[in-house]
Structures are given as structure tokens and as C-alpha cells.
Amino acid sequence: MRTLWMAVVIVAATAVGSAQQDAKAFLKQVQQKYRDAKSWEISIDITAELNFGGNSQKQQSSSTIAMQRPNRVAAKVGASGFSPAREVYSDGKTVFVYVPSAKQYMKQPAPSDLKGANAGLLGEAGMLMGIAEQDLDQLGPNAKIQFRGTQTVGGKQTRIVEITDTQGNASVNLKLFIGAQDRLIYRVELNQTTRPQQGGQGGGQAQPQASMKVVATMRYISFDKPIPESRFRFTPPKDAKEMQPPQQGQPMTPPQSPGRGR
Numbered sequence: 001m002r003t004l005w006m007a008v009v010i011v012a013a014t015a016v017g018s019a020q021q022d023a024k025a026f027l028k029q030v031q032q033k034y035r036d037a038k039s040w041e042i043s044i045d046i047t048a049e050l051n052f053g054g055n056s057q058k059q060q061s062s063s064t065i066a067m068q069r070p071n072r073v074a075a076k077v078g079a080s081g082f083s084p085a086r087e088v089y090s091d092g093k094t095v096f097v098y099v100p101s102a103k104q105y106m107k108q109p110a111p112s113d114l115k116g117a118n119a120g121l122l123g124e125a126g127m128l129m130g131i132a133e134q135d136l137d138q139l140g141p142n143a144k145i146q147f148r149g150t151q152t153v154g155g156k157q158t159r160i161v162e163i164t165d166t167q168g169n170a171s172v173n174l175k176l177f178i179g180a181q182d183r184l185i186y187r188v189e190l191n192q193t194t195r196p197q198q199g200g201q202g203g204g205q206a207q208p209q210a211s212m213k214v215v216a217t218m219r220y221i222s223f224d225k226p227i228p229e230s231r232f233r234f235t236p237p238k239d240a241k242e243m244q245p246p247q248q249g250q251p252m253t254p255p256q257s258p259g260r261g262r
Contacts, residue, residue, distance in 0.1 A: 024136055024145045027161050027176070030183045034132035041066040041221040046080075046124050046214065053208025057081075064221075065125040070113045072232040077123040088121055089234035095121065096234045105236050108245040124216060128185060131176070142166045153177045153186040154219060169195045184223065190214040 041064070048059045061080035067073055073090040077083075087098045090110045098105040111118040115133060119126035136145065148160040158177040165172045170193070177187035193211045236242070 023147045023161050026147075026159070026178075027145060028136060030176075030178055030185065031132045031134070031136075033183045034128060037069075037224040039066070039068040039225065039227050040223045041227065042125060042128075043219045043221065044125050044216055046216045048080075048215075049213040051209075051211045053210070061124065063123050063125065065122050066221075066227055066231055067114065067122060067125075068227050068232065071110050071118075072227075072229075073114070073121050074231045075121070075123050075125075087234070088123065089232055090121060091229070091232045091234070096236065098234065098236065098240065103237065103240045104243050105240050106243045106245045125218075127188065127216070128218075131185070131188075139163075140165050140167055148175065150180070151177060154217070156186055157181075158186055171195075184218075184220060186218055188214070188216040188218075 043062070043064045045062050046060065050057045050059075059081045061078045063075060063077040065073070065075040065077075070092075071090055072092050073088055073095075075088040077086050077088065079085040084099050084101050087096075087100070089096045089098075093110055094107055095110045096105055096107050111121075114121060114126075114129055119129040122129060139145075143163065143165040145161065145163050148162045150157060150159055152158070157180050159180050161176045161178060163172075163174040163176075173189075173191040175187075175189040176185055177189075178185055191211070191213050194207075194209065196207050196209050
């Protein structure tokens with residue numbers, strides 16, 4: 001009986017390992033599709049809930065973003081929290097960030113690509129670039145990638161891929177709702193929690209628990225299809241005032257809209 005029980009345990013463990021490997025292989029196919037795409041245009045709705053020590057805050061925003069490699073962008077990003085609605089354009093040579101409510105804009109040379117920190121030019125849609133560039137083989141030892149069933153999102157049948165990881169007192173749960181046929185990401189659910197450490201650092205008071213929940217839903221206007229060059233050009237309105245861009249190495253944040261002080 002003991003031998004039979006051990007055989008069942010080994011088979012079950014092998015099945016779990018195989019399922020995790022299949023989920024990783026599927027996600028790598030998704031990543032490659034985004035890496036190979038020369039352009040895409042999407043609309044994205046995001047809800048973020050932040051909680052720190054029992055104090056919670058909820059933010060919502062909607063954006064429409066067009067991207068063409070290596071560095072062209074046309075984005076309209078809705079207001080969220082203290083950030084006013086803004087428009088971002090890159091024609092491959094110059095980046096403009098324009099805040100219509102303040103009639104102010106900034107400009108600076110365009111980056112060579114939209115990878116890493118430069119993906120911030122895509123606003124919330126930059127997370128798609130981050131997911132595409134993530135090396136799944138370099139995740140932490142506690143990370144797991146698994147299938148979590150199927151769900152219909154926006155009329156699309158999707159497969160749910162869940163990535164979980166725990167490092168120290170922080171845990172992350174990321175669910176990607178991926179088109180079963182087209183391998184496109186239609187929904188992202190992120191839950192991240194940081195638990196207080198016993199006694200705090202240096203024996204002081206422990207930091208409060210912090211958590212963040214983000215839900216993003218994407219609708220694809222086009223994917224890997226040509227976008228007219230005129231879409232990425234921008235001419236500042238005559239009554240708009242130019243603001244100085246941030247110093248080198250600092251993020252290009254939009255100017256504040258009147259009445260939105262921090």
C-alpha cells in the first residue's frame with residue numbers, strides 16, 4: 001500500500017510540473033507575439049485600489065494608445081488621481097506631452113525604443129511591453145506559472161494564466177486573460193501585498209500592511225497593422241505654453257492642471 005501511495009504522489013507531482021511547464025510555454029508564445037508585432041492600437045480601462053494601513057484609495061482611468069516600433073507613440077490618457085488628462089506623441093524624433101486643461105506641453109528627444117523605462121510613454125499600456133520583455137526563466141525560486149481555467153472577456157474566449165511569487169514579506173498574484181486562438185491579452189488582474197515585518201526594522205514599529213489591486217481591460221483596435229505616420233505627429237496649439245522638461249535621468253511627468261496641487 002505504501003508503494004502504491006508513493007506512486008500516486010509521484011504521478012500527481014509530475015502532472016503539476018507538466019501543467020506549469022505547459023502554461024509557461026503558452027505564455028512564451030504570447031510574449032513572442034507582442035515582441036514580433038510592429039504596431040498596435042488599443043483602448044484600455046484601468047481600476048486601481050490602493051490600501052495602506054487601512055486607508056484606501058480607488059482610481060480609474062481610460063486611455064487610447066497607438067504604438068509603432070521602434071519609438072512612435074500616439075496616446076490619450078484620461079485623468080487619474082492627481083494626474084490630469086494628457087496626450088503623448090512621438091514621431092520618432094521628438095516626444096511631446098501635452099495637458100489640454102493646463103494648455104501646457106513639454107518636449108524632448110525621443111528615445112531609441114519603447115523598452116524598459118521608455119515603455120512609460122505608453123501610459124498604462126506600457127505593462128504589455130513589460131510582460132512581453134519579462135524573462136520567465138529568471139523568475140524567483142518561489143514563482144509559479146499555472147493555468148486557471150477559461151473565461152469569456154469582451155466576447156473572446158480566454159485562457160487564464162496565473163503567475164504567483166513570494167519574496168520576503170511581499171507576495172504577488174498576476175492573472176492574464178489570453179485569447180485562446182489569437183494569443184492576445186484582454187484582461188490583467190494584479191494583486192500585490194506587503195505584510196508588516198515582526199518588530200519592524202531595527203526593532204522599531206512595524207510598517208502597516210500595504211496592498212494594491214489593479215484590473216485592466218483591453219480592446220484591440222488593430223494589431224500588427226500599418227498606422228499612418230501622420231497619427232504620431234503633433235503641433236502644439238498657439239495658445240499653449242512650453243514647460244521645461246525634467247533633468248536627464250528623471251521621468252517625463254506631465255505638468256499639473258490648475259487646481260490639482262499635491
